Amino acid sequence: MADPVVVAALLLTAFMATAVVLTRDPACQAIVLSAYGLVLGILFVVLQAPDVAMSQAAVGTVVVPLIVILAIHAIRRHHIRSSGDGDAP
Amino acid sequence: MSHLAYLIPAWILLVGVYGIVTSRNLVHAVVCLSVAQSATYVLLLMIGYRRHATAPVFSDVKPTGNVVDPVVQALTLTDIVVGATVTALLLALTVQVAKRRGTVDPDRLRSLEP
Amino acid sequence: MSPRGRLIVFLFGGAGLAVLFVLATGHLPDFGGSWHPYGERTVSNALLRQTPNVVSSINFDQRAFDTLGEELILMASALAAVVVLRGVRAEQEEDAGAHAYGPAEVFDALRITGYLLLPVTLVAGVYIVAHGYLSPGGGFQGGIVLGSAIHLIYLAGDYPALARVRPVPMFESGEAVAAGVFVLLAVAVTGHVTAMNAAVGLEVGCAVVLVLARFFDQALLVRTSS
Numbered sequence: 001m002a003d004p005v006v007v008a009a010l011l012l013t014a015f016m017a018t019a020v021v022l023t024r025d026p027a028c029q030a031i032v033l034s035a036y037g038l039v040l041g042i043l044f045v046v047l048q049a050p051d052v053a054m055s056q057a058a059v060g061t062v063v064v065p066l067i068v069i070l071a072i073h074a075i076r077r078h079h080i081r082s083s084g085d086g087d088a089p
Numbered sequence: 090m091s092h093l094a095y096l097i098p099a100w101i102l103l104v105g106v107y108g109i110v111t112s113r114n115l116v117h118a119v120v121c122l123s124v125a126q127s128a129t130y131v132l133l134l135m136i137g138y139r140r141h142a143t144a145p146v147f148s149d150v151k152p153t154g155n156v157v158d159p160v161v162q163a164l165t166l167t168d169i170v171v172g173a174t175v176t177a178l179l180l181a182l183t184v185q186v187a188k189r190r191g192t193v194d195p196d197r198l199r200s201l202e203p
Numbered sequence: 204m205s206p207r208g209r210l211i212v213f214l215f216g217g218a219g220l221a222v223l224f225v226l227a228t229g230h231l232p233d234f235g236g237s238w239h240p241y242g243e244r245t246v247s248n249a250l251l252r253q254t255p256n257v258v259s260s261i262n263f264d265q266r267a268f269d270t271l272g273e274e275l276i277l278m279a280s281a282l283a284a285v286v287v288l289r290g291v292r293a294e295q296e297e298d299a300g301a302h303a304y305g306p307a308e309v310f311d312a313l314r315i316t317g318y319l320l321l322p323v324t325l326v327a328g329v330y331i332v333a334h335g336y337l338s339p340g341g342g343f344q345g346g347i348v349l350g351s352a353i354h355l356i357y358l359a360g361d362y363p364a365l366a367r368v369r370p371v372p373m374f375e376s377g378e379a380v381a382a383g384v385f386v387l388l389a390v391a392v393t394g395h396v397t398a399m400n401a402a403v404g405l406e407v408g409c410a411v412v413l414v415l416a417r418f419f420d421q422a423l424l425v426r427t428s429s
Contacts, residue, residue, distance in 0.1 A: 003140075003235075010097045013131065017101040017124050021108035026116040033120055040127060047134045048144045048157045050339035051258045052165045054331070056130070058347040059173045063411060064123065066354075070418035071180040072116055075187040077422065091234035099224045103217050110213040111206065137242065140235035145246060145257040148338040152250050156257070158242035159249075163261040167273040170343045170407060174277050177414045178284040184421055185287055196206070 009043040030068040037061040098132035101125070115183045115193040119176060126172050130165045137161035254396055259341045263399040271389040274403060278382050281410035288417040309359065317359025324352035332404035335396070342400040346407025353412060362423055369412055378409035 016036045023029040037060020044053035105125025112118035137158030143150070145159035187193050190203055204212070232238050249260035262270050328349035335341030357365040385402035388395060 006138075006235075007094070010094060010131075014097050014100050014104075017127070018104050020124050021104050021121050024113070024117060026114055026120070029117060029120050033123070036124070036127075040130070043131065044134060047138050048142060049134055049137075049162045049165070050144050050146065051256070051341065051344065052130070052134065052162050052169070054339055054344045055166050055169045055347070058344055058351070059169050060127075062351045063347060063415075064173050064176055066351075066415065067177050067180055067418055068116060068120060070415070070422040071184050073423075074184045074418065074421040075116070075193060078188055091236075092228050092231070094234045095228040095231060096225070099221060099228075103221065106217065107213065110209055135234060136231065137239065138235055139237055139239065144339070145242075146339055147250070147255040147257070152246075152255075154243065154246065156242070156246060158239040159245055159257040159261055160241050160266075162258045163266065164269075166258065166341075167262065167270060167343060170347060171273050171277050171280070174280040174284070174410065174414065177418075178280045178287065181284040181287040181417070 006046055009039075009046040013039055013043050026068065026072050030065040030072070033068065034061045034065040037064070095132070095135060098128045098135065101128035101131060113194055113196065115186065115195060115198075116180065118195065119179045119183060122179070123172065123176050130169060133161040133165050252394065254336050256336055256338060256341070258339075259335045259396055259400070262341065263396045263403075264394045267389045267393055267399070270399075270403075271386065274382065274385055274406065277410060278378065278406065281378075281414050284414050285417050288421055309361075314359045317355045321352065321355045321359070324348065324355065328352055328404075328408075332400055333397070335400040342403025343407055345400075346404040347411060349404065349408035350411025350415075354415065357419075362419065365419075369416065371413065371416055374409045374412050374416075378406055378413065381406035381409065 013036075016032075016039045020029060020032050020036050023032045037056060040060060041053045041057035044050075044056055102125050105121050105123075105128065108121030108124065109118045112121060137160070139155070139157045142155045142157050143153070145156040145162065183193060186198065190198060192198065245261055245265060246257050248265060249255075249257040252260060252264055254260035254264060328345050330345075331340035331348055332342055332345030335345065353369060354365065356368055381402045385399060385406060388399050388402060392398075
């Protein structure tokens with residue numbers, strides 16, 4: 001891949017990682033995490049690693065955000081009062 | 090430029106650890122840990138990259154020597170799947186903490202006993 | 204320690220780590236450089252063993268013991284997640300039938316898409332597992348695809364439908380048998396990439412389904428009975 005494409009993919013990955021961390025509400029963070037998984041998959045394709053990209057796209061966009069959302073729902077279900085952002089029961 | 094490119098995984102790692110340090114919700118902290126883990130995948134694949142080379146799969150092309158390093162890809166590939174199950178274990182622990190202690194705020198979970 | 208104190212300690216630690224990292228990357232080979240001695244040897248070995256996908260050859264043939272270790276880590280952490288979420292005396296689980304809702308409550312487009320995509324995704328998952336030695340893919344990727352494909356039934360239908368389709372004891376036995384077969388293959392019969400791909404695919408798929416089943420139970424069914 002041409003150098004500008006690699007550099008652009010790396011910068012996009014760094015930007016998305018910052019976005020995931022700065023999203024404080026866990027439910028919103030799960031969606032941003034899914035987008036970050038997709039961006040990582042694109043980076044891995046640009047770095048000529050199709051096996052790794054396939055693994056990352058399957059895991060990072062589907063499995064981990066699903067588990068995060070189920071965990072958030074389970075926590076809220078038990079009427080937890082926590083002082084995290086946007087976590088009202 | 091070539092050594093500046095290696096700073097991207099360092100940034101991702103530090104951003105992930107910053108997220109854990111300043112987190113006010115354990116689920117947010119677990120997701121930031123997952124982001125910090127992804128920095129290692131990026132660094133491994135960047136070390137294995139070779140300019141103007143192709144993927145190490147020869148199903149449809151003639152085998153050549155000009156491929157990126159497949160060893161780091163093999164390491165990263167299993168690492169991603171195992172990292173997801175460890176994240177699942179951490180989230181299971183978080184759910185149990187929430188049920189037992191009533192909160193997922195790390196600052197309110199200072200002691201072992203409620 | 205107060206949050207501000209923590210942040211200040213982190214800033215010092217992070218700055219130190221950044222300095223060490225910059226010093227260390229000075230000694231790394233150039234990004235995109237052409238010095239990969241280990242990689243070149245593995246490529247020629249994979250071609251000798253008739254496996255066009257070099258990454259699969261490394262995972263299941265040349266460095267199979269590493270993959271054995273990773274596989275056992277995966278099984279152990281999936282098992283641990285399932286055990287941590289077990290029901291305790293103070294809780295009871297509602298019947299899955301209490302969460303049935305009629306077909307009219309799901310959008311028609313979602314239902315049709317889910318029903319159409321489910322067989323396609325399952326076949327794609329089996330294809331990815333079976334062709335792991337030939338094209339990008341293999342046990343890990345195909346297993347994840349298979350494990351998450353089943354949950355399209357939950358999207359297109361409701362939770363009782365999903366509970367009917369995945370009897371948990373069958374998946375538990377499947378995971379255990381697949382892990383045992385993989386250990387045997389890695390230790391006794393080395394180098395049979397397709398068989399190891401199949402064992403890993405079954406194991407990873409069952410592990411994903413089991414962990415998600417526990418999380419679904421916690422999110423939908425379990426409640427404290429006090």
